[in-house]
Amino acid sequence: MRILSGIQPSGALHLGNYFGMMKPALELQEKGEAFYFIANYHSMTSLFDPAERRQNTLDVALDFLACGLDPKRTVFFRQSDVPEVAELTWLLGTVTPMGLLERCHSYKDKLAKGVTFNFGLFAYPVLMAADILIYDSNVVPVGQDQKQHVEVTRDIAIKFNEQYGQTFVIPEPQIRDEVAVVPGTDGQKMSKSYGNTIEIFGDEKVLRKKVMGIKMDSRTPQEPKPDADKNYAIQLLKLVAPPDAARDFENRLRVGGLGYGDLKKALFENYWTYFTEARKKRAELAADPDFVNKVLAEGAVKARTLARTVLKRARKASGLE
Ligand code: ADP
Numbered sequence: 001m002r003i004l005s006g007i008q009p010s011g012a013l014h015l016g017n018y019f020g021m022m023k024p025a026l027e028l029q030e031k032g033e034a035f036y037f038i039a040n041y042h043s044m045t046s047l048f049d050p051a052e053r054r055q056n057t058l059d060v061a062l063d064f065l066a067c068g069l070d071p072k073r074t075v076f077f078r079q080s081d082v083p084e085v086a087e088l089t090w091l092l093g094t095v096t097p098m099g100l101l102e103r104c105h106s107y108k109d110k111l112a113k114g115v116t117f118n119f120g121l122f123a124y125p126v127l128m129a130a131d132i133l134i135y136d137s138n139v140v141p142v143g144q145d146q147k148q149h150v151e152v153t154r155d156i157a158i159k160f161n162e163q164y165g166q167t168f169v170i171p172e173p174q175i176r177d178e179v180a181v182v183p184g185t186d187g188q189k190m191s192k193s194y195g196n197t198i199e200i201f202g203d204e205k206v207l208r209k210k211v212m213g214i215k216m217d218s219r220t221p222q223e224p225k226p227d228a229d230k231n232y233a234i235q236l237l238k239l240v241a242p243p244d245a246a247r248d249f250e251n252r253l254r255v256g257g258l259g260y261g262d263l264k265k266a267l268f269e270n271y272w273t274y275f276t277e278a279r280k281k282r283a284e285l286a287a288d289p290d291f292v293n294k295v296l297a298e299g300a301v302k303a304r305t306l307a308r309t310v311l312k313r314a315r316k317a318s319g320l321e
Pocket residue numbers: 007008010015016017018019020021022141142143144145146179180181182183184189190191192193
């Protein structure tokens with residue numbers, strides 16, 4: 001079984017990225033042959049500063065390795081080190097109906113927000129389809145918001161196969177229900193674009209402040225809260241604390257008597273402890289950029305070898321060769 005996923009280098013990674021995508025992806029490393037990459041071509045649709053892209057790319061690599069990506073097992077690489085994916089994007093684009101892209105939630109949401117579209121941003125799901133199909137991927141672990149893009153990938157692969165004969169493997173999205181949508185400090189989906197994130201790594205003081213700033217209602221501590229499971233801090237606590245401890249806090253909130261400040265303090269402590277090992281590892285890795293570059297270079301060689309085979313298959317099927 002081949003497992004593939006990607007993440008954009010568009011800013012510091014946060015708990016939504018970690019629990020929605022990284023942790024499930026890291027756990028799958030043992031279940032098959034994993035290919036994980038940093039989607040720097042995708043980041044070009046919305047980030048235009050070269051230095052920032054370079055820095056973010058290194059940061060994502062460090063974050064992933066620190067969180068447990070095992071480069072001995074997993075092929076880890078930069079998307080742009082496999083330029084074959086850009087050629088496949090063209091081939092796939094020619095069998096992609098406009099309507100399929102116009103129906104994408106992420107397209108419609110951005111349009112509604114008044115985002116100015118460049119062609120790359122509109123064609124984003126086609127590049128994502130190429131990412132997935134060029135490695136004959138079977139399983140794609142992602143958060144809920146990317147599910148539709150994997151479905152679009154399936155549609156594109158089916159169309160190409162119908163048009164030119166069996167060429168691509170049809171992939172399946174894999175989404176963990178319990179972490180499908182991790183809430184941010186304001187209760188919306190945690191996202192870089194909403195400014196409501198709690199990063200995996202960063203300055204302790206800044207992060208404590210973010211956790212203490214999680215939005216709460218104005219009920220008094222004594223008041224029982226039958227909706228305790230809807231509380232964002234409780235939802236986050238369940239991700240980072242031992243299950244018994246999280247359940248205990250939820251019960252105390254439900255019966256009344258637990259103040260929101262104490263709850264948020266407990267959340268911060270548990271979150272900080274949860275990433276202690278990873279934080280240590282990240283500091284070690286950051287001191288050794290040669291190692292990180294070597295991992296990405298070796299990953300690129302492996303990824304490219306496979307990508308070339310699949311691209312050749314598509315070129316032959318479509319009469320380019
Ligand atoms: P952002 O919304 O912060 O820009 P991305 O779109 O780069 O995040 O997401 C990278 C990966 O992390 C995707 O697989 C996405 O589904 C997952 N992800 C991001 N935010 C969340 C969240 N709040 N809950 C669950 N998964 C998430």
